[in-house]
Amino acid sequence: MRITVCLTDNRPDPWVSGLRAALPGADIENWEPGSPPADHAVVWMPPQAFIDDQLALRGLFNIGAGVDALLGLKLPPQTRIVRLDDAGMSVQMAEYVCHALIRHFREFDAYEVEARAGRWTFRKPRSRGDFPVGIMGLGVLGERVAKAVAQFDFPVNGWSRTPKAIDGVRNFVGAESFDDFLAASRVLVCLLPVTPETRGVLRCENLLKLNGGKPGGYVINVARGAHLVEDDLIPLLDAGQLAGATLDVFEQEPLPGDHPYWRHPKINVTPHGSARTLRDESIAQIAGKIRALESGVGFDALPGVVDAGRGY
Ligand code: NAP
Ligand code: GLV
Numbered sequence: 001m002r003i004t005v006c007l008t009d010n011r012p013d014p015w016v017s018g019l020r021a022a023l024p025g026a027d028i029e030n031w032e033p034g035s036p037p038a039d040h041a042v043v044w045m046p047p048q049a050f051i052d053d054q055l056a057l058r059g060l061f062n063i064g065a066g067v068d069a070l071l072g073l074k075l076p077p078q079t080r081i082v083r084l085d086d087a088g089m090s091v092q093m094a095e096y097v098c099h100a101l102i103r104h105f106r107e108f109d110a111y112e113v114e115a116r117a118g119r120w121t122f123r124k125p126r127s128r129g130d131f132p133v134g135i136m137g138l139g140v141l142g143e144r145v146a147k148a149v150a151q152f153d154f155p156v157n158g159w160s161r162t163p164k165a166i167d168g169v170r171n172f173v174g175a176e177s178f179d180d181f182l183a184a185s186r187v188l189v190c191l192l193p194v195t196p197e198t199r200g201v202l203r204c205e206n207l208l209k210l211n212g213g214k215p216g217g218y219v220i221n222v223a224r225g226a227h228l229v230e231d232d233l234i235p236l237l238d239a240g241q242l243a244g245a246t247l248d249v250f251e252q253e254p255l256p257g258d259h260p261y262w263r264h265p266k267i268n269v270t271p272h273g274s275a276r277t278l279r280d281e282s283i284a285q286i287a288g289k290i291r292a293l294e295s296g297v298g299f300d301a302l303p304g305v306v307d308a309g310r311g312y
Contacts (some may be wrong), residue, residue, distance in 0.1 A: 004038035006031040006046040014279060022287035040290055045069045061286045063277050065089055067306050068194040082289060085304035087282045089275035090144035097145045097189055099185050100220050100246035128154045134185025138164045142191040166275040182209035186216060190223045193312035204232040216298050217242050222274040233278040237266045248274040
């Protein structure tokens with residue numbers, strides 16, 4: 001069995017050596033133009049030129065959860081895309097979202113300003129019942145985040161395409177329930193995949209529906225920059241309709257140094273690191289799936305196999 005590795009923006013050597021240790025019988029190399037075709041590939045944002053060399057490819061294993069960068073590629077007909085299924089990401093995402101939510105709810109940024117000035121001042125306690133959290137996407141990451149947020153006694157709403165039963169989470173299903181979901185939520189967390197249906201979902205028209213249309217909504221985007229219509233955000237913040245935003249993902253990454261988000265007082269920016277790929281966990285997961293396939297298990301029995309028609 002031959003496995004090729006093609007990782008844009010990542011050092012391939014530790015992946016190649018880790019995969020060799022996990023799959024001792026396999027022939028595993030970093031891809032170079034003209035390399036022989038492989039049975040499986042381990043990739044991050046590979047160019048079409050890489051795919052064009054892979055006529056026999058069966059499994060295209062992404063070292064991330066989001067597969068938007070792969071769905072635009074022209075793949076051989078038999079190739080299936082397999083994404084990371086958690087592999088240590090969901091706990092990181094739960095930490096990140098709870099941190100952003102609590103930082104906002106408890107007004108820790110304002111406390112920090114006071115502390116820097118040496119002032120011992122309190123802010124009036126706020127009721128968490130007034131801060132219902134809406135989580136868009138209740139998949140591998142969204143479900144873990146929803147459960148973590150519910151542990152802090154916030155009311156939690158979750159929006160998904162198909163029904164879910166998650167303790168402590170009120171589920172809104174499908175496009176027809178979207179407006180009700182937005183109206184019932186004050187803090188909005190985006191954990192959707194990018195698909196034709198979800199691109200631009202964080203746009204003015206929808207953000208105005210948060211919190212029953214009243215001012216005070218807060219946005220946490222940890223999914224993809226393409227979900228947010230970037231030009232819509234700052235006017236809503238400056239008008240006081242939205243109270244703030246924590247953004248981890250952007251239309252252009254790295255976020256350009258002169259982008260207004262960096263310096264806006266109501267926006268917190270992080271560099272697409274809310275849930276990092278953990279190499280050891282990811283190699284173990286991918287190697288386990290390749291072993292299963294080689295032992296005769298079909299793709300449809302594996303977690304994380306992407307439905308190209310659905311887009312995630
Ligand atoms: P997932 O397991 O595929 O979950 C996706 C969820 O979105 C599912 O609950 C799905 O509903 C829902 N959904 C999809 N289309 C929808 C629509 N049109 N309307 C309503 N709900 C819809 O994905 P995941 O592993 O949780 O990851 C989610 C995304 O997070 C990834 O695609 C990636 O872009 C992003 N991500 C970001 C980072 C980071 O560091 N910032 C790290 C990892 C992942 P159903 O369950 O009903 O199908
Ligand atoms: C990171 O953004 C991922 O999709 O894993």
